[in-house]
Amino acid sequence: MKKIALLLLSLLITNITSAQKIESEWVYWGKDGKLVYKTTPAGDKIMDFSHAGYMGGGIALPVVPAKRLVKPSGGNDDTQLIQNAIDEVAAMPLKNGFRGTVELAPGTFTCSGLIVLSVSGVVLRGHGSGAGGTIIKMVGSPHTAIVIGRGNTNVALGRTEKADSSTVNTIRTSITDAYVPSGSVSFTVADASGFKIGDIININRPVTESWVHFMGMDNMWRDGKKQTWIRTGAHGVTKRKIIAIAGNKLTLDIPLADSYDAKFLNPPGAIVVKAMPAPRVMQVGVENLHIQCPPLEIDYGHAPYAGVRVGGDDCWVKDVYCEETMNTTVLAGNRITMEKVIVKHTYANLGASKPTDFSLEGSQNLIDRCEITGGNMYFVWTSSLIAGPNVLLNCTFKGIGSRIQPHQRWSTGLLVDNCTVPDGGIDFMNRGIAGSGHGWTMGWAVAWNCIAKTYIIQNPPGAANWAIGCIGKREQTARLFDSNPVLPDGNFDSHGSPVGIQSLYLAQLAERAGTQGIKNIGYIANSKKMFPNKVVSVLPVKTDGDKTLGLNLAFARPVNTSDVKGNTHEFGGEKSVDGNQNTYWCTDDGVTKAALEIDMEGPVNMNALQLSEALGQHIEEYKVEAQLDSDWKLLAHGTTIGKNLIVKFPPTIAWKVKLTVLKAKTNVAISNFGLYLENGKSGSKI
Incomplete structure (x- = not known):
């Protein structure tokens, strides 16, 4: 009887567990065990993303025998030492599509220039990205650590050549x-x-x-x-x-x-x-490396070092730890897998203009089990007119003020699958005049069983975007820098409750390539156990406020300035919004006209501002303006600031706020620039 009771209890638990699994109305298992897709009235449906990845998805990354072993020289520069070994292997004949691997021994290789893999069938492999592994220590003038592709040596930092479309x-x-x-x-x-x-x-x-x-x-x-x-x-x-x-x-x-x-x-x-067949580099891999740079408090436009650029097809980057690189990876080829690539930033990017660490500029690319830690950036973006499928799978991205956000001018077919962005956002949206007129960034994209702090999911005209089984706050906004109309949500399905198909990509891959296809890319099954980083934990956020005016809405916002004393971080514009009266933004000696612009990163309501000069009464004329609907509105204009100037004005929604110093006795120094919604509940986005 006891065994029967235990069996009945087991069946009951199984039935309850099954009942708790919620199906998406857009993709679900049919009675025959095959995936069923709901269509729009026009016949559109969520695409099959399973073709993303090395060799078109579901193919194991190859293990290519080593042909050359390189040890650190202990000298000032190992760049040519590594390049010579690569060139030697590149001259070898192809065998089953490969020439061989250049193996880097454990230790530190000091490199002052880029390492180029420009011939098909060559792999660069270290002895691991962790302790006791292989380190490429980047020094010297700005460059990218490793470049896969032809014609890359003169390409600007963070960029690579586009696919040949002959x-x-x-x-x-x-x-x-x-x-x-x-x-x-x-x-x-x-x-x-x-x-x-x-x-x-x-x-x-x-x-x-x-x-x-x-x-x-x-x-x-x-x-x-x-x-x-x-x-x-x-x-x-x-x-x-x-x-x-x-x-x-x-x-x-x-x-x-x-x-x-x-x-x-x-x-x-x-x-x-x-x-025509494109003459592109193919079957090239980078594995098991630690790319190391010094930590820098800097804006990405002046950042010296990037990680890996891939301008080839059917390539891979696996187990690479990128420490302090900016614009770290660019995937400009097709059918690329980037697996277990970790990027760490000690300091947040400075300024309102944001970099990205994973730039998708090709098609059928898979970013799998990757991680980024960094503030004030785009974790992942897409380039213009890029057609998918492209997939982010099982990734974790941490950093305040950062987000997954397709960036510019109409990409299509992106899947963000089981990704965690606990203190940032996932956005498929209209960026309006942001950048240089990025406008509608993405159509036919899906966020599936993700965790994020916020979501902005919008449907472009004639297209759709989805958030399915996701956890996090839904937000609505007008297109960037406009006040209206506030664009309605796109397709949210089962929001707040994950759906039963754990991973859409793995489900589609299993249906197309069988369970072996999943195993080939390192997954035992399509179950929650394969996604251990899915935890809801928001990083603590510091705040700043005034007893009378309330919460400082400008605190820690990205800042751009026209001038900085000595061009050093010590006197950067961000010091005016850090909540510390002992630090300040300062211009060079003799610079008596200057501007400081705060990016509110969304439409924020405000009705008061507070300004403090740091080095005495220098300013003799100033104005403060707010940007909305692609124009600037005057909030304040005066001749004196001093230690504590407070200006109140009618409630105003602003995307950016700019202080312009029109006249000063000597250099400008601002210790605090505060924005407030006095007697209001908050300055949250509309």
Whole structure:
């Protein structure tokens, strides 16, 4: 009887556990054990993201035999020592797609220049990223530690060459369907006779005036100047393989990451062109290294060192610890896996302009089990007109004022899967005039079973974005720097309660490649046990306030300045918003006109300001302005500041606030710049 009772209890627990699992209405298991996808009224659906990763997903990273062993010289510079070994292996013949590995012994390699892997089939491997492993210590002039690809030596820090999109222009046709939904794997063309199964094609999606107007991107102005979102005549390129042809219907190997609406794309319409093989570096890996730089309190524009740039296809970066690098990795190739890459910043990035550590500039890329710690930055962003699938899987990103935010000008097909951003945000949004007119950044993106402090999920015209099974606060906002209209939420499903399919990527991969596909990339099963970093823990946030005015809304906000004494952090603009009266922003001697601009990082309501000079009464004329709706509004104008100036004004919503010193006796020194909503509940975003 006792055994029967235990069995019944076990069944009851199992049934309760099963009942607690919530299904998403957008993707769920059908009765036949296959994934079922809900479609929009137009037929769009969440795409199959499982093709992201090395060799198209589900393929184990290779273990390539070592052909050269390099030991640290103990001298001032080991760059050429490592490069010589790479060049020797690069001259070896290919065998099963590889030439060999350059193995770096344990110890510290001092490197003053970049290490270039520009030949296919070469791997650079250390002896581990932790204690007792291999360290590349970066010194000297600004550079990137390791570059994969051709033609990279003169590329600016944090950038790499784009994929080759060369085509055979004589074999081309156009899509004739009135509408091709996002997530589709087939479409009809005017003439398929020039194509055959196995051909690689480029699908060119044109940027037309009618589409830009439909997206609401032709009405952006900044400081009286019209902003260009995407230039008319440009086009986004999606590369796919033909796997079937039936009459004039082409079937593709990977779903489309965007929709194709003829009424907004004609003329010239979506053009399909047979592509030439791109002469790109392939099958290159970087493994088991510690890239080390000194900690710097600096803005990213002056940061000296980046980590790894990948400009090749079917490449990988695995087990690399990047210490204090900025703009750390750029993935500009296709089918790249970046696994267990950890980036650590001791200090937050300075200034309102933010860097990124993971820049997605190619397609079918997988960022898996990676971590970043750093404040005032974008953990991950996407470049312009990048078509997915691209996937962030099982990653943890920590840092106040930082976020996952696709950055500019229409990328599509991003999956943020089981990622944790406990003190930051996940945003699929309209950035408006931010940057240089970034506008709508992302369409057809999914956040799946994530944890974040905040989410801004918006649906672009004619497209959709999703947050499914996510935990965190939903926020609504107008497009950046506008006050209205406040854009409605995108598609939130089961918000606050994770859904039963733990990982969408792993579920899709298992359906396409079987359970072995999951095991090949290091996952035993698609279960919560494989995601140990999913914990809800918000870092403690310091605050600053005034007994009368309340909470200082400017505290620790990013700051830009026109001048800094000695160009040192000691007198940087951030010292005026750090809540410490003993530190201050100061201009160089003789500089009597200056500006300090605070980025509120969202629309914030305020009705009072407080200013304090640090070195006595120097300022003789000043003005304070607030930016909203792409224009500046005067909040205060006067001739005296002194130790404690308080100015009250009607409640004003602002994205940025700027102090301009028009006249001073000698150099400017401000110890405190405070913004407040007196007698208000808070200065939270609208």
